Amino acid sequence: MVTLLAAAGVLVAVFVGFNIGGSSTGVAFGPSVGSRLVRKTTAAALFTGFAFVGAWTVGRNVIDTMSSSIVPASQFSPVASVGVLFFTGASLLVSNLYGVPASTSMTAVGxxxxxxxxxxxxxxxxxxxxxxxxxxxxxxGFVVGAVIGRYLYPYLDRRIAFTRLDSHLIRLDRSGTVPRPRFNDDASIRDIVGSAAVVVIACYMGFSAGASNAANAVAPLVGSEGPLTVDQGVVLAVFAFGLGGFTIARRTLDTVGDDITELPILAALIVSVVGGTIITILSMLGIPASLAVSTTCCIIGLGWGRASRAATAVELATPDPGRDPDVEVSTGALAASRAEDAPTGPTVGDLARGETPPEEPPEELPEVPDIGEKAPPELDRKSLFDPAAVKRIAVLWVLTPTLAVAGSYPLFLLVL
Incomplete structure (x- = not known):
């Protein structure tokens, strides 16, 4: 019986890791694949490799917390381990059904x-x-995104451009005896530097995802009565990540993911760096936290910061009966918040769908309007931030771990 439960626990852990790998690969490498910088197979391999590094190093701290610190390791009997993993898998189902990036980490802890x-x-x-x-x-994440969106993003947006190459950035030159890698003939120095930044940041996201998510898949199996050691747990988790990355992530890489599809490439990279850094620091401290929650809050902050440029800090802090108090601000309109003659950067979704590459930026870029000046006429401030959507996301973030506690408590009370 114990052996069967242990086998069931391993299978459920692989299922959880499979889904994590499938979704995380698309989020991390969507811009890289859409821009033709790497192929889908290369993206899956890079994600798996860097997730392994993150899980094997920093991720051990999170595994230790979830397997022996929140409750003693001796409490993770085979039945308890399967129960915890069941509720973790159920959180993935809930998030997929409602289209909200619910936190697997928070639900597993619940x-x-x-x-x-x-x-x-x-x-x-x-x-x-x-x-x-x-x-x-x-x-x-929100504050950092808001500061960048309000004070830095417009300047970065006019100086940094991303293009979609007609063929992949690196090709093999087979004209000689030994095939040699060469850059695409159409790639400029600017393309190469920007492309390197996109791929490096994608690998960093893979590292962060491995560090934070390995524990979600295997921590209950690593307790004192668990069938796995920490090393075996890390290998199993990353194997499951890779399985998802090489299979279901291929579809995710086509659609890129709802959270970042309508974000400009620049915004997606900013969000990735901020969210990944927050989670890496927390993982080093052994605190299980959600990469999806941190990045989503940074997206919301970035959109709010862009929309708030039309008002000074004093105007934002001072109630004005004549001003619309319900300014709705969305991530998608970050791309539409430029002046007409500013460079038009593609969104992540544009690149993934293969739509027309953006025009080259003009030699003389327009000046960025000062804070408090009237926003560009095409800036739809009511599309940059939607309070109703934010409330729905926040409610589900709280609800999913709460339901995990409410469901697991009576179950464990009866079976243990």
């Missing part, structure tokens, strides 16, 4: 909390720290 409450072994002090990090991390 299931472990239910186990701790049912057995009276919950480390309350550690949970206070983890929950505090869950509150602070999204706020940091």
């Amino acid at each position: 299931a472990i909390v239910g186990l701790g409450l049912a057995t009276g072994t919950l480390n309350e002090a550690l949970m206070f720290t983890i929950v505090s990090a869950w509150i602070v991390a999204p706020l940091v």
Whole structure:
């Protein structure tokens, strides 16, 4: 019976890791594949490799927290391990059904909390720290995104351009005895530098995803009674990530992912760096947190920052009965927030769909309007930030781990 439960736990862990790898590969490497910088197979290989590095190094801290610190490792019996992994897998189903990037990490921790409450072994002090990090991390992502969107993004947008190459950036020259890699003949120095930045940041996202998500797939199986050691757990998790990356991620790479499809490439890279850095730091501290939540909050902050440029800080802080208080601001219109003669950068979705490459930026770029000046006429401020959507996302972020606790507690109370 124990052997069957252990086998079931491993299968459920592979299922969870498979789905994580499929979705995370698309989010991390969507811009790279859409721009023809790397092929889908190369993207899957790079994601798997860097996820392994993240899981093998920083990710061990998160595995240790989730496998032995929130509740004692001895509590992870075969039945408990399968139960925790079941609720983690269920969170993926909920997020897919509602189209919201619900946190697998938060739901997995919620299931472990239910186990701790049912057995009276919950480390309350550690949970206070983890929950505090869950509150602070999204706020940091939002604030950093807002500052960049309000003060830096318009200048970066006019100086940095991304194009979609007609053929892949690197090709093999087979004219000699030994095939040699060469850059695309149509690629300029600017293309090469920008392309390198896109790929490097995608690899960094893979590292962050591995560091934060390996524990979600295997932590319950690494307890004192679990069938796996930490090393074996990391290998199993990354194997499952790779399985998803080489299979279902191919479709995800075509559609890129709802969160970043309508973002300009520049915005997607900013969001990736900010979100990845937040999660890497938390993973180093052994705190399980959500990459999806941090990046989504950075997207929201970036959009709010762009829309808020039309008002000074004093005007934003001072209530004005004559001003529309319900300015709705969305990530998609970041691309539409340029002056007419500013360079038109593609969105991630444009590149993935193979739509017409953007025009080259003019030699003399227009000046960026000062903060408080009237926004460009085509700037749809009501499309940059949608409070109703933000409320829906925030409710589901809180609801999914709460449901995990509410569901796992009575289950563990009955079966343990």
